[in-house]
Amino acid sequence: MKTIKFCVFLGVILLQACATTPPTLYQELGGEKKVVEIVDNFIAEIEFDETLFEYFKDSNVNRFREKLIEHVCMLTDGPCEYTGDSMVDVHTGMNITESDFNRGVDLFINAMTKAGVPHATQNKVLAVMAPTRKEIIYL
Ligand code: HEM
Structure with a gap:
């Protein structure tokens, strides 16, 4: 009886934890499949x-x-480790203007729209990307 009560107690705690933990932005986006779709759309946008x-x-596409x-994935709190170079190192020497940035x-927004990402979620993604500007x- 004690074991059953304990299991019920544990179940309630776990259910509460699941109900109260907000999804990460990565989960809200739709996980790896959606991130891959957005990046592929973005590359197509750049090509045109x-x-x-x-x-x-x-560049090596x-x-x-x-x-x-x-x-x-990393910016949206997904389960990934970023293994590329730092943003400063990668973009130094390109002298990217504010207008080109x-x-x-804009092209990234198009890529998200084409992937069917809702506007509210798009805004959250843009907000986590903004500090990288x-x-x-101008590097
Ligand atoms: C929020 C905006 C941006 C983010 C998050 C971003 C991120 C990245 C990342 C993760 C890489 C790959 C790093 C690596 O190879 O180790 C990269 C490469 C690159 N980015 Fe950006 N980038 C942004 C904006 C831009 C813009 C606006 C331009 C050009 C107008 C640009 C031009 C490039 C180029 C040309 C490369 C390839 C470098 C190479 O081939 O070595 N990026 N960027």
Whole structure:
């Protein structure tokens, strides 16, 4: 009887924990599948954008894809370790202008919209990406 009571007690505690733990932004997005879809859409957007493609023309697209998937996963509190270079190291020497940075953000928004990410979730993703701006422009 004691064991049954203990199990019921434990079950209630676990249910409460599940009910009260808010999902991470990564989970809200839809996890790995959705992050991969967004990054693939983003790469397609860059390929069709003359201005931004200029920056990427000598880049290794497979590496960029892999590292950006990890980076978005990390920023949204997903279960990933980012193994790429620091934002400052990667973007130093590119002298990315503010307007080109904003263009990149617009293309990322298009990529999320095409992946069916709701606007409220998009805004949360943009909010966690925003602080990286100062590590990317005019370097
Ligand atoms: C919030 C905005 C941005 C984020 C989070 C971001 C993130 C990243 C990441 C994770 C990588 C791969 C790092 C690695 O290879 O170790 C990368 C590479 C790169 N990024 Fe960004 N980036 C952003 C904005 C931009 C913008 C606006 C441009 C250009 C206009 C740009 C140009 C590049 C290029 C060309 C590479 C490839 C570098 C290479 O081939 O070595 N990034 N970025």
